[in-house]
Amino acid sequence: MKAHDVYRVNNPQVIYENIDGELILVHMEKGAYYTTDEVGATLWDLIESRCTVSEMQEALAAQFDASPAEIEAATESFIELLIAEELVLREEPASDRAPQRRAAPPAKRPFRAPGLQSYRDMQDMLALDPIHDVEAAGWPAPRAESDTSVPSPSA
């Protein structure tokens, strides 16, 4: 992965939504569901804005309290996860592309390397009753004693 690499969302197969700070994504062809946390959602926004890898790292450093090395490692491993799941694709940056600059927030937030939790069979997940077959954390986390055919998430 190079500092000037740019990625794009694998549209239209990948659909996503930010719900109150949590990013959820579905890959329609694979029938898989993913969720990620605040740092992952921030990185996703940066990918969507066509930032280069180095611009993403600068933006994270401005928003989160972490060392450059931590941010670099977390960014690269998260993007590799997204590529492996075919959620994003690498693309050639346009030669006339303007550098992306973002205003820094007033205070830095705690940093945690982003993970990507995935559920491989969305049809099974949608067969759950989202009130009674799930943990208090809500769908798609299946209740421990619910149907064992429902796959557990993989991180």
Next chain:
Amino acid sequence: MAMTAPRTTLQALWPTPGQELLLRAAVTSGRRALEAWDAWKASHDLIESELDHGSFRLLALVYKNLLAQGADEPLMPRLKGIYRYWWCSNQHLFYRAAGVIRELEGAGIPTIVLKGAAASVAYYRDTGVRPMGDIDLLVPVNRAAAAVAHLGRLGWRPARPRVQDLIRYQHSVRMENDKGEGLDLHWHVLAECVHRSADEGFWKRAVPIRILDVSSRALGPTDALLHAIVHGMRWNAEPTVRWVADAMAILRASEGAIDWTALEREARRQQVVLRLRMGLAYLRRNMGAPIPDRALERLRRTSPVGIERMEYKVLAVDADGQPLLRPGHVLLVLVQYMRFMTGKSLIQQIAETPSYLRYRLRGRRRTLRLITSLRSGVRRLFPRRFLPGEAA
């Protein structure tokens, strides 16, 4: 989910007290929403109570509204899960719809997206708050047969036989594919209005929308409001209380864009003034909807035609849950017949009656033989140009 206990009167057209509290929690703002949610919780337990399907389908919208009102609610994670659930479920439908729309538009068959999918994109502006069971697409009535044929080449089959009859006498057909997926193909917006020019205004006033990466249309805000109310205000075994939420979303998103004069004019044209008037009055009285006095007053002064009054009496004919044939059913068939004949000349009405009865009574052999004889007689009496299939 439990079904709502049957109610034996026209009350069954309206939300129950519990559904109304949930609706207020879903569509009102500030203290009104929070108080409604607290009142609902005082008599329901999200996990232990058996929720009717209509209430269950409001919970994703309740979640988003409570979040917007800053509610301090311990059930929020579970409600958020319900929102996630419907968001994911809906994306499958949007993805499927996008493929179908691309194909139809590519074949030169224009489309309007109706109901939940259109409301989600154009009015809620959120694809997770409005649960959908399937996708509803409208095509022009003169392209309906072509649309069915084109969809057939893509593996979609009508769920009912004799599509030509359906196109003539009904407003839509359910299409299904080998995966068991469904799609409602409409050629008329309102089930009540199935004459060939019924939808001309809807097409003219349609607005562009995008379903994922595909362009289509939605009903314009005034027509979408009419459709939400008229379609919602009929009894269904699965409570359709979401019409209230849909109408509120349209009103909120279209502030200033509702043409109240055009709404009244279209309601008169489609002969649905009574239901529109009652629906709007309910929305303003019970949900605080921003509906101007002059709009309600104008509708109050518009007298519904007789067919509407008859129809209103039988809108909830099945609400008592009894499978028996009752006088209400006969009246319902009569109303449907009268609606089908709306705008036709006397000669056309006489000429088309045997075919209509033949369609309605298909499967009832002895009655059919009588109708066939009647039809032969009519064919001898009237020139071909007046006969079904020839007349516009």
